[in-house]
Amino acid sequence: MIVGIDLGTTHSLIGTYGEQGPVLFPNALGGYLTPSVVSVDDAGHVIVGQAARDRMVSHPAASVATFKRWMGTPRETRLGPHVFRPEELSALILRALIADAEAASGEKVTEAVISVPAYFSDAQRKATRAAGELAGIRVERLINEPTAAALAYGLQEKHDGSRFLVFDLGGGTFDVSVLEMFEGVVEVHASAGDNFLGGEDFLDVLEMTVCSERQIDQAKLSPQERGQLRRRLEVAKRQLGNGGAASVEWQYGEQAVAWDIDEERFARLSEPLVHRLRAPLERAMRDANLQPTQLDEIVLVGGASRMPLVARLVSRMFGRLPLRHVNPDEAIALGACIASGLKARDARLDEIILTDVCPYTLGIEVSRRDEAGGHQQGFFAPIIHRNSTVPVSRAETFQPVQDHQTQLELNVYQGENPMVERNIKLGSLSIVLPARRTAIENAVEVRFTYDVNGVLQVEATVQATGARHELVLEQNPGVLDPAEIRARLAALDAIKIHPRDKQENLAVLARAERLYEEYVSARQQLQQWIMQFRSVLDSQDESQIREHRRLFGEAMDLLEKSL
Template sequence: MIVGIDLGTTHSLIGTYSEHGPRLFPNALGDVLTPSVVSVDGDTILVGQAARDRLVSHPQHTVAAFKRWMGTNRETFLGKRAFRPEELSALVLRSLVADAEAALGERVTDAVISVPAYFSDAQRKATRAAGELAGLRVERLVNEPTAAALAYGLQQRDRESRFLVFDLGGGTFDVSILEMFEGVVEVHASAGDNYLGGEDFLGVLLQAFFDDQGVKVSALEAMELARVSRALELAKRTLSGASEASVDVQLGGKPVQWTIDEARFLRLCEPLVQRMRAPLERAMRDAKLSPSQLDEILLVGGASRMPMVAKMVSRMFGRLPLRHIDPDQAIALGATVAAGLKARDARLEEVILTDVCPYTLGTEVARQSEDGTYQAGFFQPIIERNSTVPVSREDQFFPIQDHQKVLALPVFQGENPMVANNVRLGEIQVKLDPRRPKHENGVTVRFTYDVDGLLQVEVTEHATGKRHELVLEQNPGLLSAAEIRERLAKLEGLKIHPREHQENLAVLARAERLYEEYLGARATLAQWIAAFRAALDSQDTARIDHDRKAFSAGLDEIEANA
């Protein structure tokens, strides 16, 4: 069974393509959205809503938004163990797969996983590694904007069309321009910002709140900061449909009431809105299109619900965007369609999905100044960004000195004219014949980039025809095959609560969060928590189910009256 997965910064979803079309699977709590949060409770790993509630009650043992760290070697300590971003993502994937297997009644082994279009080579490989650590064979990584297009069914149009996908999620922002023609979905241009999303708009609210209170964030305990963050997240959502939002929290042991209106929120977020304009303009320039040449504009990603986002897009392109599919679900629904295409589902017409290289790839060169001296450190592009993959390009290079012994050809990824500001991927060195002058010691360098994000560098010496090759399968900060095997074994040894216990864990975590947030309800909550733990100890399934429903209803009432 092959599934489609949206591995998101804030939430993740899983589904498959069925006889009734795309189908998303609910988790143990009945929700198709599973928070991308991991927490450690003693020797046990919690994933999803239970972990999310522990961001307030146990922030030192809980982590979220780790998708932003994919492709780096950053480690997070939870309990006694350090986790890499790939491992944290793998734990979320395992939870999703358990939900899918419970719904399907069969084992899930293969997956199509969506990634931001602007994810780098390293981030894509890290996503594949996460899938492998979760026990999945990742059949394909599909760009999130392409998945959104599939969800909207634009591939079924009987005429050629061009459209722009605006994808603002919890942690990343992507814009892609795609064209549909004769069963082909071709990406013309992609741009984005891997560090811009709903979390940043929350950060703006946090800063405004603490500025108004005259409090420095660094002075707060983790638990207090988590409690305020959650309250402001709810305020941010309120502002999507109301002119103002109020927050009541405890700060330093004292009650604080704070109100913010939509106008001030807009002013505070203006720098973030301007950051969204730059990728939009870059994508349009790269695609060589004007707004009038676009047939549709799609708005997806949970953070795109903010009115300021739709207004900015409407002003830029002079029309209202499409957003009739739930923006939280659009990418996951498209990933299930991509999974169906990969499985050659007979209910789907064959569609060819093309991709582009999101970053420019090249090498370092020295340039001669007017006084005849050479200055090193300049970036020489070989494959320009937004080239349709697979792609192969070549260029010629010569040493800067006669009788040079070695020609070093480092490989870089990025858009800056200086290599110091780009990402170094590796290097290939060619031994030269020192008896030859520089014009006889030239080489032809060919870069080949394929659909799996693998870059092959081939160097051919002009004088001898000798060839040298470098295949960049691993980037700095990525796990090697041996490290993946080692960490897979360690993950297998982790104690993860079975899916059927998730509802009980979630209601306890929620109660503990409310205990932290609402001082007036503490006595009642402590009594309820003790009573429910006693029910769990009884191992009486009927009693546990009955008490959990009553417990949840009581928690609903506390939140409603707070």
């Protein structure tokens, strides 16, 4: 079975294209949203999802979230006895999602289409594929999140020449893409975004403000205190999303902290972040060479797009109300499911061709001649400009700096800055030049070819001899190579992960431990409940466990409402 996966910063979802169209699979707790959180218990066993999210409060040092932002980097996270890279943490989420899909469908998952932010770099895309491999599935296709959202809205069924802007604000990343439908082709004209802007940043604004106004030193907050505060603020942020006001009550040491905020004030506090949202919108429209009146629809997706300030920004910029009738949390996953149907060549889907664009400019380092006749190094010479439709192949001719030069170092970069020091180096290629009297006789043609799978091929041809040198940039600094993937796959297989059929029990206990951490007044009652539930678990009587778990959950629901 081929599945579609939305591997999100805060939540992840999985589904496929079934008989009735795109369908999402529930997790062990019966919901579609699986928190993208990993935790490790005292025995060194891995916990994923809602139970891990609750442990962010009770066991913050043994839990981690928002690691999607670290994809494509060599950053490592220690959780108990284990050390994980971002790819491995993502692989653990993927494994949980795959187990859910197989439990719900009774079929084995062999391949996946995974959505990624449109503005993900080469390294981040390759890290996502590596995560799929570590999870034991094949990932031949990545789909940009805005493109997936367009499929979920059925924009591919609109009339030819229709143009759409997809605004995707998730928990940790922001993407905007301009697409056009023409003769069965969904073509991406331009993509822009910010990989470090999302709902978590708006939560940071609330945290900074409440600490400032209640004279609390953020730097001195314990991980438990900060986890509790952010959880309360997340609830408040959702309340503000429905308009009106929200109250936050929080226990800080011996001090009971109360704080109120309304949506209007939240919007004022968030103005710097709203300004950051405007820049990619303007860049995408400028790159697509379109005016707002030339757009047929504007679509909002991503959980953070529920904030009223987002709808107001888009309405002001484009002079119309955006579409939001598909659940913003599920739109990308549903689109990935449709893409999985396309990948499987499902007969019920009309043939749709999805084009993509290169999200960053690709080029090489060159020297420039200054007014004094000397050469200054470190300049960036673009070969493939950002938002070029892929696959794309472009060539430029360069010549060595000096006469009689016999060696040329070709350094390949990705980025938008005129100086290479502020761009990302992807690799280098050494070229041997024949002995020639003048530099112009030793010209070298450099061809860049970039395909839909994010693979960049660099070819350098010495024009004097026809000698050809090639560099295929399938790997990037900070990305696992095949040998490392095999080694880490073996290591992951050796880690004990709590089975799916125990997830409901784990989630109930993790929730109880979180409430115990948060509410001092209810600790005695919670401790009694935890002891009783553990006794029932020891009985191994599934029917008794199921009934007690239900009652335990209902009791905690009432407790939270009363506190």
